[in-house]
Amino acid sequence: GQNIDQPTEMTATEGAIVQINCTYQTSGFNGLFWYQQHAGEAPTFLSYNVLDGLEEKGRFSSFLSRSKGYSYLLLKELQMKDSASYLCAELDSNYQLIWGAGTKLIIKP
């Protein structure tokens, strides 16, 4: 079966930078997604990578290495509102999303 691995929880300081890693199985890959989910709310789309490299979108960037089955989400200039869970998801060979369990990011003042 498919496996998406990401850390369960991370802590960072307001104003700092944090990198959230995600590894996935490389067979039948069609893209890698990051979603943000605040507690008690719905996931919302952050980024999509299908080619190797870095995609930058404001304070958030997402990186993909297809050969390594590896992605990361980089959050800069952290704000308290960035406290949320970050979900990594792979689009598999059937164009279905396989989700990781999410990384809970705690921002401290």
Next chain:
Amino acid sequence: NAGVTQTPKFRVLKTGQSMTLLCAQDMNHEYMYWYRQDPGMGLRLIHYSVGEGTTAKGEVPDGYNVSRLKKQNFLLGLESAAPSQTSVYFCASSPAGDRVTGELFFGEGSRLTVL
């Protein structure tokens, strides 16, 4: 903009009771999905639909049924609720043209407790 709307938001059931969760989207999306989210686990796909009148099983379909009689609505039914179905249920939709990009638009979730 309403986007994706789920009803009810909260529900408590007794084991063996039945209920239906309603999902409505006003974005004219072709694809609709029902997921469940449990602590420590990723979102798991229950059923999905690629268009009006079509449904398909996802990863965890047992104990659930769905219908897509109208393009804008996707119903999730529990015929005989079990405690293992206690979860938060999310409906999502996506436009067919962007299916390969996988971007989903989610409803706010429905928290179901089965006693």
